[in-house]
Amino acid sequence: MAAVIHPFAEHMAYFALFAIPLTTIGLTRTASLAAFGGYVTYIDVMNNMGHCNFELIPRSVFTIFPPLKYIMYTPSYHSLHHTQFRTNYSLFMPFYDYVYGTMDKSTDTLYEKSLHRKEESPNVVHLTHLTTPDSIYHMRLGFASLASKPHTCSKWYLWILWPVTVWSMVITWIYGKTFIVERNVFKNLKLQTWTVPKYQIQYLTEWQRKPINGLIEAAILEAEEKGVKVLSLGLLNQGEELNISGELFIKRNPRLKVRVVDGSSLAVAVVLNSIPRGTKQVVFKGNFNKVASCLALALCHKGIQVAVSQKGQYQMLKSKLKSTDDQDKLTFSQTYSQKIWLVGDGVSKEEQMKASKGTLIIPYSHFPPKKVCKDCIYYTTPSMLTPKYLENVDSCENWLPRRVMSAWRIAGIVHGLEGWNVNECGNQIFDIDKVWEAALRHGFTLNKSFT
Numbered sequence: 197m198a199a200v201i202h203p204f205a206e207h208m209a210y211f212a213l214f215a216i217p218l219t220t221i222g223l224t225r226t227a228s229l230a231a232f233g234g235y236v237t238y239i240d241v242m243n244n245m246g247h248c249n250f251e252l253i254p255r256s257v258f259t260i261f262p263p264l265k266y267i268m269y270t271p272s273y274h275s276l277h278h279t280q281f282r283t284n285y286s287l288f289m290p291f292y293d294y295v296y297g298t299m300d301k302s303t304d305t306l307y308e309k310s311l312h313r314k315e316e317s318p319n320v321v322h323l324t325h326l327t328t329p330d331s332i333y334h335m336r337l338g339f340a341s342l343a344s345k346p347h348t349c350s351k352w353y354l355w356i357l358w359p360v361t362v363w364s365m366v367i368t369w370i371y372g373k374t375f376i377v378e379r380n381v382f383k384n385l386k387l388q389t390w391t392v393p394k395y396q397i398q399y400l401t402e403w404q405r406k407p408i409n410g411l412i413e414a415a416i417l418e419a420e421e422k423g424v425k426v427l428s429l430g431l432l433n434q435g436e437e438l439n440i441s442g443e444l445f446i447k448r449n450p451r452l453k454v455r456v457v458d459g460s461s462l463a464v465a466v467v468l469n470s471i472p473r474g475t476k477q478v479v480f481k482g483n484f485n486k487v488a489s490c491l492a493l494a495l496c497h498k499g500i501q502v503a504v505s506q507k508g509q510y511q512m513l514k515s516k517l518k519s520t521d522d523q524d525k526l527t528f529s530q531t532y533s534q535k536i537w538l539v540g541d542g543v544s545k546e547e548q549m550k551a552s553k554g555t556l557i558i559p560y561s562h563f564p565p566k567k568v569c570k571d572c573i574y575y576t577t578p579s580m581l582t583p584k585y586l587e588n589v590d591s592c593e594n595w596l597p598r599r600v601m602s603a604w605r606i607a608g609i610v611h612g613l614e615g616w617n618v619n620e621c622g623n624q625i626f627d628i629d630k631v632w633e634a635a636l637r638h639g640f641t642l643n644k645s646f647t
Contacts, residue, residue, distance in 0.1 A: 214239055229356075237360055242288045246274040251310035266291040272310045276300040317422040318388040320612040322605045323374070323415055324430035325392040325399070327594065330354050332364050335377045335391075336591050343591035344598065368393035372407075374415045381587040383638075385612050389605075390415055392433060396563075399432040409438065413445050420454045425615075427454050428608025431562045434458040434621070441486055443622030457620045459607030464490045464625070465632035466578040466603045467538065467560050469642055475536055477501040479529065481547055482540035484509045487560045487578075490625055491538060493517065496525040503529035539565050548572070562604070564595055576643060578603035583639030600643050610634050 217235060221227040245252070246269060253270045269290050277284040283300035286293045293299040326332065327347070333339050333354060334347040342351070354361070371393060378389040392411050398404045412433055419427045434441050441458045464487055471478065478500060480488060492513050495502050502525055504510040510528040517523045532550040540561045545568045551557070553571040560578065567574050579602050582589065589599050596602065607620070614634050620626045 233356060233359065237357070242269075246271055246288070249275075251307065255311060266294060270307060272307045273303055276303060276306065316386065317424065318379075319385045319425050320387050320608050321415075321419050321424050321427045322387070322389045322430055322608055323392065323412065323427060323433050324377075324389060324605075325394050325396070325433060326368070327396045327431070329361050329365055329395065331395075331594075332361070333357075334591070334594075340590070346592045346595045346597055348595050365395075372411065374411060374418075378591060379588060382609060383585070383613065385609065387609065396432065399435065399438065405438055409444065412439065413448065416445050416452070416454065416456065417449070420449075420452055424454050426457055426608045426612040428457045428459055428605055428611075429621075430602065430604055434604070436485060441621050441623075442619075443624075446619055446621060455611060455617065455619050457608045457611050458486075459602075459604030459620070460486050460490065461620060461626035461628050461631045462607040462610065462635060463487050463560065463578040463603040464494060465628045465635075466580060466642065467491055467558060468494060468628070469632070470558055470575060470578075471495075471500075471536060472556070475500060477503065477534055478536040478538055479503040479505065479532075479534035480509070480538050480540075481505060482543035482561070482565070485540060485561070486623075486625070488538070488540055489513065489516075490628070491560055492526070493522075494628065496522045499525065501525055501527065503527050503531075503534060505530050562602070576600075579643045580606055580635060580640040581643050582606075585639070597643075601640075606635060606640055607631065610638060610640075613638055 218227075218232065221231055248271050251270060251272050253268075258265050267289050269284075269286065269288055273284055273290060274287075280300055283298055284290070284293055284303065285298050290299065328350070330350050331347060334342045336343050374390045374392050376388055377391045380387040380389075392408065392415065394404070394408055394411065399408060412429075416427055429442050432438065439445065441460070442456045445456060446452065467487070468491065478495060480492060480503070484506065489509075489512075492502050492504065493516060496513075496517055499521075502513075504513065504526065505528075507528060510526065514523055514526055517526060532547070533552060535552065535555050537551060537555055537557045539557055539559050541563060543565050545566070548557070548565070548569045551569050551572050555569070555572045556575065557565065557569075557572050558575045559565055562577060564577050565574070576596060579593075579596050579600050582599050582601055586599070592598055593601055593605065607626075610631060611618075611620075616626075618624075618626070
């Protein structure tokens with residue numbers, strides 16, 4: 197299948213034609229929000245389906261109701277209009293092509309071939325999940341204009357689509373299977389991003405842990421069956437309380453050939469290299485996790501004073517520091533005078549407001565802290581800028597800028613490029629310097645943008 201860029205005049209003609217029904221009900225005073233919303237939704241869904249570049253209408257649909265082939269087109273049907281140009285003119289409704297004899301003779305053959313075409317297996321898979329109910333619109337299968345921009349806040353017009361949003365939540369609840377949201381090519385690697393149909397709030401409820409782990413494990417086993425080399429766990433899919441940073445799946449499936457990577461080593465490396473040179477002291481705020489522990493130990497080894505505001509974490513870190521010099525670099529402090537803050541989830545608004553003017557707030561968490569202190573400088577979550585030869589980058593990764601990827605996602609790509617035959621999950625962490633040097637060697641650079 198293929199697509200082309202439509203001329204501007206054609207866009208204007210489409211707009212004028214599609215506006216006729218809305219203008220008519222407006223002038224006749226028979227308009228309603230349901231009519232407007234339903235019509236716009238139908239047009240948008242059908243238009244996106246026709247240009248999605250893969251066949252998704254099963255044969256059973258036309259078997260159950262044969263006349264449907266005359267009133268609903270398929271992606272393969274419309275693709276022939278873009279490749280043959282003088283056939284399959286009808287948009288959404290093939291009936292008129294049948295009437296006027298403009299239907300392409302290879303329509304049915306292409307449809308059958310598209311259904312039986314063997315799916316391309318990726319080399320590296322990044323497994324993420326939905327964040328908010330309207331995050332579905334910020335993916336490629338939603339609105340291209342929203343997908344191309346960071347998902348920082350909800351747009352007002354998305355409230356109009358709340359029936360569609362609720363419908364999509366019901367579908368994800370019933371469907372209950374991971375789906376592909378993006379395909380990329382990096383050098384000789386085929387990359388895919390899969391999404392678990394669960395929202396951030398569901399990961400925070402204990403009763404959802406078992407079904408979520410079931411979906412993650414099913415995705416790992418599917419990747420194993422497809423011959424995937426590396427699967428990286430994104431966002432809360434690698435929660436320590438959820439599955440011990442992925443270790444649960446390795447224990448359940450000890451013969452897995454696909455390597456499960458949580459990407460902690462590269463996340464640590466990115467944060468370490470984001471701290472300004474010459475820094476003498478940092479403080480940790482918010483919840484501690486695997487990345488925070490590794491960061492604190494690495495900073496102590498570098499001779500930087502590390503202040504920890506939680507007594508339990510201070511004692512745990514001190515027990516892991518063997519040399520006296522390193523132990524002396526670790527302090528327990530509940531003050532707010534430090535100029536470099538390393539923050540995780542759970543850092544409160546009240547804590548941030550106590551930061552002094554000009555404080556650098558560098559997150560080590562998957563999710564960015566809510567910006568409440570206007571006098572502070574907020575860094576983005578651990579991420580790197582991708583090289584230009586990464587293909588098909590049409591959307592932003594959550595709140596990150598265009599062509600910027602999270603460190604956890606890049607770690608999986610680097611493992612695939614280097615052919616490292618090791619897992620990185622549980623308490624295991626890969627060589628921080630080695631993964632950082634490999635990322636730079638493959639063209640990734642430090643993301644220096646602020647939120």
